Amino acid sequence: MPILQLDAVRFAYDGLDMCFDLDVAEGAWIAVIGPSGAGKSTLLDLVAGFVGPDSGRILYRGADMSGMAPSERPVSLVFQENNLFPHLTALQNVLLGLTTRARPGAPLRARAEEALAAVGLAGYGPRRPAAMSGGERQRVALARALVRERPLLLLDEPFAALGPGLRQDMLGLIGQLRERARLTILMVTHQPEDALGHAERIVFIDKGRVALDGPVAELMGPPPHPRLADYLS
Template sequence: MKKALVLDNVRFAHGGSEMHFDLAVEAGEWLAVIGPSGAGKSTLLDLVAGFAAPSAGTIAIDGRAMAGVAPAERPLSIVFQDNNLFPHLDVFHNVALGIAPDLRVAAADRRRVEAALDAVGLAGFGKRRPAEMSGGERQRVALARVFLRDRPLLLLDEPFAALGPALRREMLVILTELRAGRAEPPAIVMVTHHPEDAVGHADRTAFLDAGEIAAIGPTRRLLAGDDDPRVARYLGTIAPGERP
């Protein structure tokens, strides 16, 4: 099966310690990434996106080696917690940046932007500025933009962390619906501090600990915490120092 993302023996020195990642994500798969603070979750995304360079190993996206490929040239999209919207642009043009970086929007592209806004429940919001919108609405704008770009890999770096539980669930449903509307949905790698966000959405979940993928497997099984005591301690199903 085609791989959307492969990290092969990737190493990265950080703060006097070395991180080591081996990972393969199938095309169209949704992978959640959990783990304690400092485990390397955001570093993993930085390496894939090209914001950090590995000291060893190879990274391939959609079958293409990424060595020497600049972040802007990589076949992926990213949604951050701060949504990365431009405050001086209205919603329409923030979304249009996904397909028209120079903001020269042809008639056909205009229809695509409007359809993307409609898909995330923001029809009629095109002339608003980000400052005039709620946090959840701004994240909808960010999702509309990345799905308009139609890249094979989508990285989510805790984009819904600042939202309340109900709004986080709503955003995950929107994301699921956007993927379902694609003939070839993108693979997703989603970093989250809320393991419950993975349930019902992520096909697999990876647990990072001390700079490496300590456990990975089907989401419900891994989050049960029965197979690895480190996962159980992180989830709080067994106390620190307690034997499983």
């Protein structure tokens, strides 16, 4: 049974009538690509529960979660903007993934410190975002997602603002964390090359539909699938 299924999930927004059918195997890393405005981020928003479908079902391990609040869903997200609170330390920002209390108990602090260590930021807990590089801030945002210990990790272009080398470093880190925590990943990206060497599967979204779905090597080639040739050029 797939860990995640979108069964005829329809959602209309800004003149675009979207309909998604998608099965995601447990442990998969899927790169979601496509033109701007095609519905890629909306797909993640539907899975996360930020918007509700007009019709259709979103299933987690066979159970419909369309009525579940975002905080109750088995997902964590990392966005393009790190959304860190500048007046809080790295540790406090990560703790927001677990609690809204100002003084959490020791077990939660330990989990937050472990999450920072997992993304290569051991000892960074007292630092504030202004004292960190862009890549380090994105690692804190990733730690805040990981500390929730949810099986589905949704990535909405979280490394788009980073240079190619640092972006590949972050994707390599994601791969290590995926193996360690047995994560299933849906990654929206405008850089199709990010799929190479990391994702196993590509989902190409066009005009609110899954236009292509298959293995990275099969769709991206060389030569690329004819439907992708113009997009990749």
